[in-house]
Amino acid sequence: MWVVHALCDSGGRLLVWAEDSERPARLPGRAPAGVLAHPFAVDGEELLGAVPVDGVVESAELALPSFASAPVASPELVRDPLTAGAAPRGKLRLRHWRVGAVSIPPAVLPELLAAELPGCRIGSDARFLGELADFAESLVTGGRVIPSLLFEGDRPAARWIPAMAGSDSARFVALRDAMPHALRAASGDAPEQVLHAALNALVDDLARTKLTRGLVAAEGPTAAWLNALTGEPHFAGDRAQLRTLARQLESWHTGLAGQSPLRTCFRLHAPEDDEPDWIVEFMLQAVDDPGVLISAQDVWADNDHVLHRWVDQPQELLLAELGRASRICPELDAALRSTHPTELVLDTEGAYEFLSRAAHLDQAGFAVLLPSWWGRSQRQLGLKLNATSTGTAGAVTKESGIDKNALIDYRWELALGNETLTQDELAELAAAKVPLVRMRGRWVQVDRKLLAAGLAMLEQDATGQMTALDLLKQAGGEGEEQRPLPVVEVNATGWLGELMSGQADQHLEPVDPPTGFGATLRPYQRRGLAWLAFLNRLGLGGCLADDMGLGKTVQLLALEALSRQEESRPPTLLVCPMSVVGNWQREAERFAPGLRVHVHHGGRRLSGEDLRDEVERYDLVITTYPLAARDAEALREIRWERVVLDEAQNIKNSNSRQAKAVRGLSARQRIALTGTPVENRLAELWSIMDFANPGILGSLSTFRARYAVPVERDGDTDAAARLRRVTGPFVLRRVKTDPAVITDLPDKIEMKQLCNLTSEQATLYQAVVDDMLARIAESEGMERRGLVLATMSKLKQVCNHPAQLLGDGSPLPGRSGKLARLEELLESVLAEGDKALVFTQFAEFGGHLVPHLSARFDTEVPFLHGGTPKKARDAMVERFQDPEGPRIFLLSLKAGGTGLTLTAANHVIHLDRWWNPAVEDQATDRAFRIGQRRDVQVRKLTCIGTLEEKIDRMIEDKKALAQLVVGSGENWLTELSTQQLRELVTLDAEAIGA
Template sequence: MQVVHASWWIDVHAPSPALALWAEDSATTLTPGRRGRPTGSSPHPYAVDQPALLALLGVTSAVGAPDAVELRLPTRGAAPLPSPELVRDDDPPSRGAVRPGRWRVPALVIGPERAHAVLSQLDPVAVTCGASVQHLLDLLAFADDLVGRGRFLPTVRVEGPYAVWRPVLTGPDTAWARALAAALPPSLLAATVDQDPLPLWSTAVDDLVDGAVRAAVGSRRPTLGRRGTATTRAWWAALTGPARPFVADEGAVTELAASLERWQRDALAGPVRAFFRLNEPPPDTDDDRWQLRFGLQTSDEQSLVAEAEDVWRAAGALPGLGRTVSEPQETFLAELGKAARLYPALDGALRTARPEALALDAQGAHGFLRDAAPTLATAGFGVQLPGWWSRPAARVGLKVTATPRAQPGAVGTAGRVGLGAIADFRYDVAIGDDTLTVDELSALAELKSPLVRLRGQWVELDPRRWEAALRMAGRRGELSVAELVRLGLGLDTEDGELPVTAVAAEGWLGDLLAGQAPERLEAGSAPADFQGTLRPYQLRGLSWLDFLGRVGIGGVLADDMGLGKTVQLLAWLAGSAGASATEGDGRSAVGPTLLICPMSLVGNWQREAERFTPTLRVHVHHGAERARGDAFAAAVAATDLVITTYAIAARDAAALRRIDWARVVVDEAQAIKNAATRQATAIRSIPARVRIAVTGTPVENRLADLWSILEFANPGLLGSAATFKKRYAEPIERHGDDEAAARLRRFTGPFVLRRLKTDRSIITELPEKLEMEVLTNLTAEQASLYQAVVDDMLAKIDASDGIERRGLVLATMTKLKQVCNHPAHFLRDGSPLPGRSGKLERLDEIVAEVLEAGERALLFTQYAEFGALLRSHLAGRFGREVLYLHGGVTKSAREAMVARFQSEGAWAPPLFVLSLRAGGTGLTLTAANHVVHVDRWWNPAVEDQATDRAFRIGQRRAVQVRKLVSAGTVEEKIAAMINSKRGLAARIVGTGESWLTELSTDDLADLLRLEAGAVVE
């Protein structure tokens, strides 16, 4: 494995810090000769050499120069610590203190003018990128977005001189830049000792924007011809060409820089800026004048404002700004003068001795709201508008009132309704949700004012759309439910058309469009066939699923990890609309349900169904011997729930499409978040009357993912991916459009159920410690090794007795548990880990959810060597630091690890692997609220002691405990024995596993036998 890193390298010959790219290689052997303590700077033992580096990057040396760069890197003893993405087995994690060390690495040094080109060529899929390179790729995307929106200006650096483009950051762009700067990885500064990082970071953004502009210009390089001075022409040629330097007289360059600064003042805000607040006419008076008030506002803190009256009275310090401004009156007038170039109406106010406000009629106020305010805000001035202006209620639009023709019955007849159901509709002219009467329409038609007070609130009457509104009033027709939703979202509305501001409906459609969320539903009771207890929020989730099922509409169950999505789904399947309704011949009256999940969860779903819904008939469709053709159709006909995996569903999509499925459920729905993949396309092609997606990751934060998942659940609901991106993804994610976000939440709310553990109503319903047994399956390789161990050892055990027999039994148990963990753990051959263990695959999924939620986890194993494998695998898989505590760790190093894990901040390690003996007692690790027992000790008291590292005084969150068990193996059989007699566990299992040695050979054979269904590959 090779990982690419980046550092900023200070080159005294360059106008900006150069970019140094280098790489580490996991295959490099740290020889004993390299373990001597380095003096000065030493060659980095893991670094990739320059030819291999160029080949890895896939770039040519023409865009950079191979060089050696000195870095300050974390060092323990005489060796540098590998990066978190490249944890190595020969790294001694517990010996010696960590200190900064000087190391020389072969690097590709790239000048600032080439950084954009090189980073644009990097493929993060083909190349494993460290945190530093990932951050630069984020900066690259930011720079390209700024250039795409024209947020840049030309300037000149006098020292050189150099012609450069620089970004213009205002509004949401400033907030985004701050967020990126706060996430600056320390590794990016490894070559810049004692340098202030923020100026370097800002220069890097400038350089990437400059490169993005030059890339956009390409060969289309405009020239000034004979216009301008010789200096101006040289500057412009360098500005639009491939190289930044140009030749000119120093005095002329200084004059050019001053001229550019004066020209750009409108776009480049100083420490304070002009501020404008539009006030409405006072209510209940005849005064219809609007007031545009002036003031000064700090550029970096928008809540600090000094009114014009305070500015004129100020002698230096300004009330409201919390700072002293030199010559505040002159600054104020200069700012108003700059704003007047963009909003000429200010000229009248500037003719007064002390301008404080500008009076506007309704026409002028509307012009300011519609045109001047956005222009001033974009140019960097502070603008505050009345709150109603940004709300849809302030717009005249259309209200759609719909009545569905069909009413839902049982799910079996739900095909009559759903998103394709036809509803009769009527258009009314409305302001927000309020329909206007005929008299109001007539009165408003006679008004010439674009702003009027109606029913106690100010609204806009856009003359361009008023005639269209009058034409649409009273129009009737028919629409599908999906078309109504898209109308509400504006996805079926062309730019410039009259918008739909409200959608109302009757019956089940009204419940849906009103946002039929759990809090609006009455929590029912668990079905009689469900063997368990549902918590109140789970009952509300069950009611939500039942509602969607009755109306034939899909949804996304996106409850937070640990809130019981599986039991809610099983209760729904077992309900009156599920498996309990059967025909006389035993077939389901509703039809079968297809459940698609990752391979590692097949056994878990199968056994949870046996536990909570024993009457539910389950068929697993997987493996080389799975039913096909008529045999598969017959199996489905006699089944309520068919469980399969994503890989098999994609492979057998043609056969699955021939079945009349009542429901298709996809678990861990992030597997279809990329809509363009073959797997996602195949699964979307499987027809069903109701589709449910289940995921524990937040879908509202990644809108392209939300579109993909809802496209599975309700095809066509959100329109095309391109339209959705234009109307919602880009405005919300990049520009912080609150109105678009609120509209999207309103119209997708009925289809997405998301509850968080941090919600008060949920936390009060959760136990302090939630324990769950997670069943995983073996891979074919694991099953083969498992059976070989059983066959070999049983023969030896049967031929032995006494101490020898007891030793063989314990050795067998150890080997089988190692096989269940991973073949590489059992074989000790250093072979790769991914794709060979069902337990490791499930652990990866759990860790991904923990990290996605920003939480931390303790991972316990009773085998020190497996702990080392886990540490290396997880660090490389997730690119995060993983601590590892085992019996060889010294007391001081142990204390240092605990302190680091318990610390706060973004750099605190989120994962802590512990051997059960070394970390099971005596530690307080309350920073974690997740505990995973990767392999079982089979002594409940020992496991509880380990769990109590997190579940103890000082823990403020509910602790989730997962115990991984390989299905169909000795692990599951002993776990079932312990669970059934937990109160007698101490007498049954004692303090370890010695009780196993007293079993007869027949009992051992039965205990160790690999059960059918253990393997899902």
């Protein structure tokens, strides 16, 4: 596998070179002083034969991040410097290496990058130059290039150079900030110098490909220069005359847009109160410091001596620039009739014309300052949907004709933001000559086409009737693509209004389960049962999202017991993780012994007609997510009364096989049970809600545009609030920390246990950090994210124990500060006669801990992980819950963090951090749940001075986002800048123990 790189040297040449993952057979030893051949580099002749473009084989000297014995391989080469064998060690530094390279014409770079190169990957530096080539192409095709005369050594050369202004300059700055360090390996110049050299080379070569013949047939230095702009750039001529021409061209360049240190700025002032006039104020703005603004009045008064630090004649500059701007915005001609123009007075129609041309002025290199509402207010025009229903939520179980198919009266209205427009205001908007109207004390821009479409809609469909379910879908976004305007608000009265408020459970009378139910429900559980029964009566699905340990299982079983009082009900299908099948069986037998329960699992499970006949004999059929996907066709043939998903986060990926399988099941009602409806992305919530009530949040693309992108990317609290309102009717969420929910649960005491690294751990930690920082600067996109996550995992392994990272099966004692602290904690737990749960996200490391802890404390240490069979899991849980059972229970976070009741333990130890508060809390709630009689002590082991401690501080900020509606996973770490990552992973001095 080759990795193809491209870079630009100080002379503007584009060089291509490549690394080969198959060479060398062994790394060179410690290199002596001087420049050595790069050990991974492909021979120049071999490279020339592989690339589909013409070029010249050359040799290049590159300054690359290196260990003492070898350069750091690029991330795309997939080399791991920590693997056994030829693993370079030592401190990273820049070292010079010689590589074989191919010099190519800049204009053919896009062709090279687009070509199919079997067995090759494109390096981040080459991809970056491809982006720069796209920028150069836009400059050339847009005519934003100018001819110049340069002296390269003693040889005069005709070159095309970019004439950047406005958005071009901003794009150049963005490219400069994103430039990979590897692009500077051949020159060592500052980033801006390297980027200018590369851009100039690309612009010059691309411009020449557009001009294939000479421009003039005359003779003389000027004619020779003009002709050299198309063919060979170097030419001969009288040096004195050419230097004079070069000075004249340089003076011309300085006067062009974007080349002067000052540029003209236009600031638009909207009229206040009843004033009719709009004012466009003229100013000069410093290009390098946009905060420096000088009014045209000061320019003409010449009383601002600071101006002369930039230009000698600011008045002439202002007049010339206003004249140039008038070609784009003819309204400026009126101001130019004055000898000292300072402003332009406009009416509303003229102001709208100016606003419409603002983007063109910016593109031409002028600064334009506009009112903050411009460009946003047209999105405020929307639709309001008002509906009327009769009855109340409390009466829904008593009144017939109140369900999701009940017809309700509706009325559409037009609104600006959340303000409903009156008929007079609509008439004023319709009569306005321009889309700029002052309304309710502020100026708004209204898209006239959208207004006309909205008015046309109201003429055809202002009032009518629809089903309650259709109205709920309208609120969620269904049909948004077909409507001329977005729906900004949905209101309803009566029982439907109580449902849409998201507080229907507060309006319902608490419900008790039928006689014979084996549990006394707490008040909040009775309200939860009433809410589930309410949705059941309406025929709507929902998500019971109570905190772990608040009894979602018992509430669902109570609903099932209520439902079974009605005759001729089809069975309910319950889909859950394999680890909790046994728990559901035992809980059903304990609380609802009247329910007939069947487990659809194992090699002898039924299918086809046999399965259909069999399930008719039962009330509750339990299966697992993998089997729901595998047996989807057979399960689809059965009409279920209800489909229930336990740990519903298992369908968070809506495109997964099991998510598609459960959405395809036929049922009168669908219920999702999960304490974490959102872990990482809002799309997970869409998947769960679309299962419970298909189409209730619109299509996934609509949901992303309306909620996910504004909330996740922009932190839009308004969008988050809208989402809470829309999902509120179908999500019931209670937390254990709410005193109104539960009063007799003991306290949960969380503690951070700080541990030191041993010297061995610190050495390995630093090696991993050095490797990542060397590779991260030259990677981007998915490669960068993968590299960050892989490095984070390695650093967590180092913090746990050196043997975990090395994977060499070496002894555990005396080598890890965290393991030493774990042993101290467990010794204290056992001395007090208590029990402890120990969670690790690394199942393989858990396997190494079992024999060590068993020998250390002379006790049985069961280990539950993803490979533990169902019967063994159930037996482990049962034995641990027994007062005489094992005192230490080791669990992998993924397999043991959900669905289990382990209240025999009153200590929870998180050996390594998952960095997702929701996942850690789920695991803790195995012990901190109903049935726990003692305070639960939770200890999270964190290595001081490492990324574990620093990320722990960052997690506190992420928890606030979870409250907004978004969970927090590890992927946010991959979006940190390189500098932020450097600060995050740097090992502090206090990390190493004495």
